[in-house]
Amino acid sequence: MERERARRQRRTRAIVLAVATLLVAAVVATGTLFATGVWSLGGDRMAAASVSSTGSPTGSPSPSVSATPTPSASVPGIPAPSFTPEPPPPPSFDKAALSIDDPTSPWVVVNKLRPIADGADYGPPDLVDLPADMPNPNGYQLRADAAAALEEMFHAALAEIGVQLVAQSGYRSYSVQVRAYDYYVNSLGVAGADLTSARPGYSEHQTGMAMDILDTVSGCSTDGRCFADTAAGQWLAANAYRFGYVLRYPDGGTPITGYEFEPWHYRWIGVPAATEMHDTGVTTLEEFFGLPAAPDYAG
Numbered sequence: 001m002e003r004e005r006a007r008r009q010r011r012t013r014a015i016v017l018a019v020a021t022l023l024v025a026a027v028v029a030t031g032t033l034f035a036t037g038v039w040s041l042g043g044d045r046m047a048a049a050s051v052s053s054t055g056s057p058t059g060s061p062s063p064s065v066s067a068t069p070t071p072s073a074s075v076p077g078i079p080a081p082s083f084t085p086e087p088p089p090p091p092s093f094d095k096a097a098l099s100i101d102d103p104t105s106p107w108v109v110v111n112k113l114r115p116i117a118d119g120a121d122y123g124p125p126d127l128v129d130l131p132a133d134m135p136n137p138n139g140y141q142l143r144a145d146a147a148a149a150l151e152e153m154f155h156a157a158l159a160e161i162g163v164q165l166v167a168q169s170g171y172r173s174y175s176v177q178v179r180a181y182d183y184y185v186n187s188l189g190v191a192g193a194d195l196t197s198a199r200p201g202y203s204e205h206q207t208g209m210a211m212d213i214l215d216t217v218s219g220c221s222t223d224g225r226c227f228a229d230t231a232a233g234q235w236l237a238a239n240a241y242r243f244g245y246v247l248r249y250p251d252g253g254t255p256i257t258g259y260e261f262e263p264w265h266y267r268w269i270g271v272p273a274a275t276e277m278h279d280t281g282v283t284t285l286e287e288f289f290g291l292p293a294a295p296d297y298a299g
Contacts (some may be wrong), residue, residue, distance in 0.1 A: 102117075104124065106244075107285075110203070111291075116206055122174070124207055126145075128144045128147050130142065130150065134151055138169065140211070142209065146209045149271075153165070153243040163216070168214045170211050171208040183197075204265075210248065212265055215227075250284065
């Protein structure tokens with residue numbers, strides 16, 4: 001009897017030991033699953049990986065289940081990943097948006113190779129007088145948009161550096177340009193005149209979008225480099241683009257523009273184009289629009 005009881009006890013201990021061994025193995029396996037990340041996405045992901053697209057159990061993940069979470073994936077209990085799309089690249093400046101041939105276009109390019117179409121008869125539309133609060137001793141006019149931008153620029157210069165700018169020369173008709181050019185020819189000869197004054201029909205002033213600008217304090221004239229070294233001249237060179245104006249004949253640009261440095265001569269082309277020239281560091285309209293240099297007249 002005692003021998004039978006001992007035999008049953010040994011069998012019971014063997015059974016208990018076997019069950020304990022199985023439980024320990026299960027715990028170890030579960031910990032391994034967590035450590036390797038199999039269970040890290042929760043029961044829903046595990047269930048999805050064990051069910052085929054038809055709903056039948058399978059031994060491997062369904063082909064319809066992606067191994068990598070997508071922005072639209074949502075797992076209960078786990079925040080969806082946050083995605084910030086890359087911003088689109090800024091649009092490139094369209095240099096073909098406006099005409100460079102039409103004399104009424106803000107982008108028209110007039111130089112020694114590009115005369116104004118029908119120059120002898122051309123007169124710009126919408127010419128206006130400059131406002132009375134802008135010094136304009138000779139009563140020059142500009143086209144309306146160019147005049148409004150000039151007024152804003154004059155006010156900004158007064159506010160920012162305390163200097164009053166002066167409108168020195170704006171729109172000039174073909175007949176007025178005849179007299180101006182002849183004056184320089186008589187004073188400097190043809191070669192000298194061609195460096196500082198446009199021949200009739202080739203002048204930006206006839207477009208009504210160019211203005212010679214000086215100030216009331218420096219005593220400089222439209223001759224030489226004097227104005228470039230003044231507070232007003234330096235402010236204009238740095239800030240005119242904000243108002244749609246560009247220094248048309250920059251220092252060192254003679255081989256391209258055909259004219260000597262004129263720190264007073266500004267041309268209105270509108271804020272977008274002027275800003276693009278400023279930001280890209282291009283200093284002449286010829287280079288900006290990919291046109292040939294125009295150091296001399298064709299004939």
